[in-house]
Amino acid sequence: MNPTPEFLDRALDVARDAAGAATQVIRRYYRDGFDVEIKADETPVTIADREAEAAIKHVLRAAFPDHAFYGEEEGREGDSDWLWLIDPIDGTKSFVRRYPFFSTQIALMHRDELVLGVSSASEYGEIAWARRGGGAWLNGQRLQVSGASDFTAQTAISFGNVKTLSRDARWTALARMVQRCGRTRGYGDFLHYHLLARGCIDLVVESDVNILDIAPLVVILREAGAAFTDLDGNAPGLGTTSVLAGPPALHAKALAEFCAA
Structure with a gap:
């Protein structure tokens, strides 16, 4: 099956439902408490991470039993042209310390191309989503990046x-x-x-990420009009570890400076 608009709309609806299922799990533990474990890479993990990932997969599998999965907690499962990328709680360190800068990230990749994404920050009160060719949305409002094209006194970088x-x-x-x-x-x-997609800031720079952290945001930002690459100008993929994202003209100037360094 090819990623037609009709199929992507359906898949996006299911992904939003999956994010909602994760929210129910996350809110329960966020309010009632949980134990924290430290993984081999010295990052924290909680029962909320594991149960939220299971809740997401339950919803996705019911709709797409033949699809494959790549989750933060359980790794790769299955073999398919369609691969769901799942980070049940991106920002577990924030979750553990009880401040609301964490989110559920769900994306769909078709033959190595990211085609839809949902970024649900339940405790912050925001959910953003997009599918290829369908625009980007946050809480039902259309998203558009700023028109920034150079580094000036009005430019904001995060x-x-x-x-x-x-x-x-x-x-x-x-x-x-x-x-x-x-x-x-x-x-x-x-x-x-989210702020970049809304045009509130103009450039995002990161050098230490995992594709599961950013996969949905790639689709959302692109549909909002941004250029989104790694710091070397490569398109995002499963091995991506850095980000440069912003309006195309500003992104191009920033990329040229990084590449010349």
Whole structure:
């Protein structure tokens, strides 16, 4: 089956339902408490992460039993042209410390191309979604990135997870951009992508991410008019570990500076 608009609309509806199922799990634990474990990579995980992923898969499998899955907690399952990418709680560190900068991320990939995404920040009160060719939406309102095309006193940049970037020559390139823009922020996680899609900020830079953190946001930002690549200008894929996203003209200028560093 090809990703027709009709199929993608149906899949997007199911993905939103799956995000809703995760929200029910997450809210229960967020309010009532939970134990925290530390994984081998020294990141936290909770029963809420595991149960939310199971709830998402239950909804998706009921609608698409032949699809494959790649979840944050349970890894890869199945073999199909269709692959669901799932991060039940992106921002578990925030969840554990009880502040609402975490989200559920659900995306669908068809033959290595991301075709739809849902970014649900239930405790923050936002849900964004998009499918290829259908525009991007947040809480029912159409999204559009800003028209920023250069680094000026009006330009706002947000950073998140830039530890690797700080260790190489691109850090100096970033500093030059910062010196020319009007505002810097570190919103991180889902939040700066939602703000970028709404035109509230102009550029997002990250150097230490996992594709499960950003897969839905790729579709949402592209449908909102953004260019979205890694810091080397490559299209996002399963191995992506960095992000450069913004209006096309500004993205191109930032990419040129990073590549010249």
